[in-house]
Amino acid sequence: MFVVGISGSPRKAGNTEFLLGEALAVSKERGFEVERLNCSELKIDFCTDCGDCSKGRPCPKEDDAARILEALQSADGIIVASPVYFGSVTAQLKAVFDRTIPLRRQGLKLKEKVGCAVAVGASRNGGQERAIETIHNWMHIHGMIVVGDNSHFGGIAVRPAYEDRIGRKTVVASANKLCDLLERTCPKGSCWGGD
Numbered sequence: 001m002f003v004v005g006i007s008g009s010p011r012k013a014g015n016t017e018f019l020l021g022e023a024l025a026v027s028k029e030r031g032f033e034v035e036r037l038n039c040s041e042l043k044i045d046f047c048t049d050c051g052d053c054s055k056g057r058p059c060p061k062e063d064d065a066a067r068i069l070e071a072l073q074s075a076d077g078i079i080v081a082s083p084v085y086f087g088s089v090t091a092q093l094k095a096v097f098d099r100t101i102p103l104r105r106q107g108l109k110l111k112e113k114v115g116c117a118v119a120v121g122a123s124r125n126g127g128q129e130r131a132i133e134t135i136h137n138w139m140h141i142h143g144m145i146v147v148g149d150n151s152h153f154g155g156i157a158v159r160p161a162y163e164d165r166i167g168r169k170t171v172v173a174s175a176n177k178l179c180d181l182l183e184r185t186c187p188k189g190s191c192w193g194g195d
């Protein structure tokens with residue numbers, strides 16, 4: 001089975017990439033294949049609703065979106081992590097979300113994949129739950145199955161993330177819950193396999 005992680009931070013090796021690494025390490029330890037996609041390394045233009053994907057055509061933009069769509073389509077589980085920016089996700093992550101519209105318009109390709117969310121901010125109550133809600137909205141609109149951390153809404157941390165022992169526990173718990181559900185629903189291997 002295959003778990004894809006997306007970090008929405010424009011900053012390399014920051015708090016979000018650290019926490020996503022911890023979440024993916026859980027999946028890897030449990031025998032899942034993993035791939036990470038860092039917005040800090042990707043070139044993603046905005047969706048302009050040109051309508052090509054509604055007509056069954058591929059997206060005409062030439063950037064890293066095709067790579068992201070391919071990975072998401074092959075995934076069984078998807079972990080999305082973002083810094084909190086003004087109480088929401090980053091613009092970079094929102095651009096990624098919008099560019100996944102072909103997967104919805106061309107056959108609801110993320111339907112029933114399992115997803116969980118992680119958010120990290122500078123303040124303890126800086127809008128992490130709101131950022132997570134935005135990530136969950138994207139997942140629900142793709143027909144995905146959303147899990148939290150067995151207690152609340154997902155991985156919620158404060159920077160510096162490596163010092164946030166309680167926050168890191170919620171990230172690990174969310175990743176474990178995602179893996180638990182995948183093991184229960186796809187006991188023999190990949191449910192999706194990129195089909």
Ligand SMILES: Cc1cc2nc3c(=O)[nH]c(=O)nc-3n(C[C@H](O)[C@H](O)[C@H](O)COP(=O)(O)O)c2cc1C
Pocket residue numbers: 009010011014015016017083084085086087088120121122123124125126127159
């Ligand atoms: C434009 C901007 C807006 C931010 N807004 C918030 C916010 O609303 N709440 C919060 O707790 N932190 C906010 N922060 C702080 C970041 O969430 C925090 O620094 C986070 O750890 C960055 O993650 P990174 O290290 O992965 O880039 C903001 C930072 C920036 C640059």
